[in-house]
Amino acid sequence: MKLADLGEFGFIDRIKAGVAAGSGVCLGIGDDCAVLDLPPGHQLVTTTDMLIEEIHFRREWTDMADLGRKSVAVNVSDVAAMGGTPHHLYLSLGFPKTFPLEALDSFIKGFLAACRFYQVTLVGGDTCRSPGPFVISVTVEGSVPAGHFVTRGGARPGDAVYASGTLGDSALALHLLAAGKTPDPFLRDRHVNPQARTRLGAALGQGRIPSAMIDLSDGLLADLGHILECSATGALVEEELLPLSPSFRAALRESPELVRLALAGGEDYELLFTVAPEREKDLPAVARQASLPLSRVGRITEPGAGLVVRAADGSTYRPATGGFNHFRG
Numbered sequence: 001m002k003l004a005d006l007g008e009f010g011f012i013d014r015i016k017a018g019v020a021a022g023s024g025v026c027l028g029i030g031d032d033c034a035v036l037d038l039p040p041g042h043q044l045v046t047t048t049d050m051l052i053e054e055i056h057f058r059r060e061w062t063d064m065a066d067l068g069r070k071s072v073a074v075n076v077s078d079v080a081a082m083g084g085t086p087h088h089l090y091l092s093l094g095f096p097k098t099f100p101l102e103a104l105d106s107f108i109k110g111f112l113a114a115c116r117f118y119q120v121t122l123v124g125g126d127t128c129r130s131p132g133p134f135v136i137s138v139t140v141e142g143s144v145p146a147g148h149f150v151t152r153g154g155a156r157p158g159d160a161v162y163a164s165g166t167l168g169d170s171a172l173a174l175h176l177l178a179a180g181k182t183p184d185p186f187l188r189d190r191h192v193n194p195q196a197r198t199r200l201g202a203a204l205g206q207g208r209i210p211s212a213m214i215d216l217s218d219g220l221l222a223d224l225g226h227i228l229e230c231s232a233t234g235a236l237v238e239e240e241l242l243p244l245s246p247s248f249r250a251a252l253r254e255s256p257e258l259v260r261l262a263l264a265g266g267e268d269y270e271l272l273f274t275v276a277p278e279r280e281k282d283l284p285a286v287a288r289q290a291s292l293p294l295s296r297v298g299r300i301t302e303p304g305a306g307l308v309v310r311a312a313d314g315s316t317y318r319p320a321t322g323g324f325n326h327f328r329g
């Protein structure tokens, strides 16, 4: 079957058929609006994200089901970064009339598989013809116990800076792909199928453990830079403390300069958070609960100290605060 035979509403029915009933959904796909319940005593947290072909992904490097999964992951990751729990999603798609239906089906299959994985429900969206690139827009709504949301603005001098998981794997995979090389399956998976740390984010938020938190979409230095800006503090990051995977360490032995990918490479979707010294003792239990390593990578310093990195040889430098910026360069 072709997309032209199915039409917009046929395509929407096809998506709807794959959506399971979800908690808090009073009315889902098919009416003018969705009607949803929040858990009592909770606040709504909402975020939206776009993925555009040739800007965020290349179809020749990305399996469509992986892209569907990633579209969910990058959004629920932002809810995790607030210490919240994601519940409901809206998906809007733009694609040319001639777009292969199998590719769309594959995208939706991956998207709905990720919805089941993160226990979130697709409750609405839109489809539209695009003059060229495949455009994906996802909105996610979640909840936090009233007043328990974690912002980027609460870091204080003396707080420890922690990251979950390992850093730089996604950027290393992209670096290898761009050089025409094949990343190993672990690195490839970290790039095309990142896992949002939703259990960790909710556990940290519920325990009111972090003073500030953000998810690592633009790279450690750029995202820490957002925390420093919102918290009006400085920070010292230590290269020696960066949590690195065995695959990343192997690449680093051959090319030591690749450490920049762990510092400035994006799309790890780990959580970066700051913790007051007296709360660090609560982290091992949360790490066990989330089955994730939590590693101290530095410390928050006085306002005006800026962002400083201590290199492996003990020297310090001020990194150019980089990261990806859509409208720069």
Ligand SMILES: [Mg+2]
Binding pocket: 077, 078, 081, 214, 215, 217
């Ligand atoms: Mg974010």
